Amino acid sequence: MTSRSSHSPATRIGLISDTHNLMRPEALRHLAGCDAIIHAGDICNQAVLDALRQIAPVTAVRGNNDTGDWAASLPTHATLSVQQVTIRVVHDIADLGADPRREGVGVVVSGHSHKPSISERDGVLFVNPGSAGPRRFKLPICAGILTIEGAHASASFDSLLT
Template sequence: MTARSSSSSATRIGLISDTHNLVRPEALRYLEGCDALIHAGDICKPEVLDALAHIAPLTAVRGNNDIGEWAAALPTHARLSVQQVTILVVHDIAELGCVPRDEGIRVVVSGHSHKPSIVERDGVLFVNPGSAGPRRFKLPISAGMLTIEGAQVSACFDALPT
């Protein structure tokens, strides 16, 4: 994946997961203006990816609910480099085991739990943007953002108005 260049030296990567075939207009507005997008799985229909790809270059992985021929073409893991930061994308963090320390992974983006979270462990930033799809339990509808400048990375997530 190659991110579009922006007017500043920072690259903004929109994070979305667990859309479960629901493309919320609020999510599309949140992701507008990003240099790139990551979808961390449970897409459920290829039209979701089509809608996101109109915003920015897209990296997506297959989730446990992504089935069919279109989904078989999606990887279960994806790795991308943005500026000096290597990002690993996986749907279910439990499938990852441990982060390969010798491979320079700085950020792991995952989904599956529908719970937004940002945790740094041993120099690796673990980001789950939560779910932008149908509401599950009392969890928020959310999406996230990575901002990368050189080797520096920061993450946030935001509840989307619904």
């Protein structure tokens, strides 16, 4: 008799933000093999989304620098469910609104600050993958990975440039 594992295989979601019209080859390599990609805004050009869609399905939100006809259809907030985890995406964390726990959100992905961070508050995982676009000040150039297994989510980010 063989036993089967009852848990779902992990889903890997690439996290990227603040590309500001710069789709780095290092970012594309980092995201290769992901099951899906989240772009947390300040995309600045449709070509960035097109390049990401060559890798995996993309969920993107509009950032404060995303203007023009190409960006008009991008939402300011997005919510998606992966396995048993609900993810809320917003460009600026200040625009999150209501307490995400009340809406059953387990992960919040944001951008805007260009500062990569991962923290947990009241059972909600907050992830900012930093900026994968042009360097700002002395902040790192980063992208992240969100791994979901059933109802568990974990995140990491990596520097794209050494």
